[in-house]
Amino acid sequence: MSTTSTPGSPVQTPADVVAPPRGARDWMWIALMANLVGNIAIILTGGLVRLTGSGLGCPTWPECTPGSIVPTGQQTEGFHKFIEFGNRMITPVLGVIALWVLVVAVMRFWNTRRRFVVDCAIPLLGVVVQAVLGGIIVLAHLDPKTVSPHFLISLFLVSNGTYLLYRYREGDTTPQRVVPHAAQRLAWVTAGVGAVVCVLGTAVTGSGPHSGDSMANVRFGFDPHATSWLHADAVMLFLGLSVALVVVSRLVEVPVPFRRAWDWTLGLSLLQGVVGYVQYFTGRPIALVAVHLLLSALFVVFLTQGVLTARRR
Structure with missing residues (x-):
């Protein structure tokens, strides 16, 4: 049984590859x-x-x-x-x-x-x-x-x-695109920038006050303020791309999971940005840094879904 689809249209799943239902x-x-x-x-x-x-x-x-x-x-x-x-x-x-x-x-x-x-x-x-x-x-x-x-x-x-x-x-089966080609490309670019944001985030942590040892202060040696602002600039670029994807998902026909994934990605990114700025201007308190870490993990979950939901098998 073959499967055909066009961008923005639902994909018919063959009976022999229907996913098993969730359950205990x-x-x-x-x-x-x-x-x-x-x-x-x-x-x-x-x-x-x-x-x-x-x-x-x-x-x-x-x-x-x-x-x-x-x-x-x-x-x-x-x-x-x-x-x-x-x-x-x-x-x-x-x-x-x-x-x-x-x-x-x-x-x-x-x-x-x-x-x-x-x-x-x-x-x-x-x-x-x-x-x-x-x-x-x-x-x-x-x-x-x-x-x-x-x-x-x-x-x-x-x-x-x-x-x-x-x-x-x-x-x-072979993956088939279910969003416009430009939207899929934009999703991949945004995911790439998101990866850069995560890498720069480790540079900020490795230059800040939390070295991981109560007795020593082993750091990268980067200027923590300059590194933080570079990280913030990357976040701004990512937010701009995320906003573009949210807008695109409302201007063209896309699957609901794709739209929902980028809505969540943008929302978590905005929340992460607020937490990041607050922790920067308050001396990076431990509780806020811990929240930042949790949001980073959830951010990766929805960013991955944002790319995956652009195609179906």
């Missing part, structure tokens, strides 16, 4: 959702480590302290050791979830959707990379050149988790 027994959907939530959660716990100066609460790796995997009473790091160790324990949990995703995908789709199965291996690979990089960060004493990639990989895994959830609801 849909273990693939549950596993993929747990993977996405877990990767957002570890961004928050990692942020808590940095914001409380607990980055070296466990001064060695893979052990917490020489001779012990877990924190000990002899450590001088105080409560920092529990915060750092707690964040480390999220990684094996994510590893179990990622393995769960891959096993369920192999069992259900190895003979029918092998490409999707291969995509489901990415979360497990990401956990391994992050665990190794986390150890390098400790051994490098929180050098921001290692911390920034750690955060950016987490954002990539959030984007990948969103992608896997979306792909699970699709078939494996």
Whole structure:
């Protein structure tokens, strides 16, 4: 059975690729959702480590302290050791979830959707990379050149988790564009600028007051004010492109998910901008930086959806 569509028109889905309904027994959907939530959660716990100066609460790796995997009473790091160790324990949990995703995908789709199965291996690979990089960060004493990639990989895994959830609801036919070509191009450009915004955000963090260690101040060495304003300029460009997409989605016929994704992306970006300016002018208080981190993860979710909903399989 073939599928045809024109930009802006609904796509007829063949009966043999209709996505299974969500439900309590849909273990693939549950596993993929747990993977996405877990990767957002570890961004928050990692942020808590940095914001409380607990980055070296466990001064060695893979052990917490020489001779012990877990924190000990002899450590001088105080409560920092529990915060750092707690964040480390999220990684094996994510590893179990990622393995769960891959096993369920192999069992259900190895003979029918092998490409999707291969995509489901990415979360497990990401956990391994992050665990190794986390150890390098400790051994490098929180050098921001290692911390920034750690955060950016987490954002990539959030984007990948969103992608896997979306792909699970699709078939494996060739993607077909469901918005005008110019709108799809604009969505990709906007996503690219969004990625630049995230990278510059790590430069701001790596130049600001929250080094991740209560005793040391290991920073990039960039001027924090100049870096913050460069980041803000990129945000302004992104907002302009997002507004353009929201306007386009109301001037031409596009699917509702595409319009809704960019509405949410613009709304979260505006909220993120307000939080960013407030934290800049108030000395970057810990609570606001934590909110900024959470919004960054949600921003990536809707930005990914904004690109994905421009086409259907």
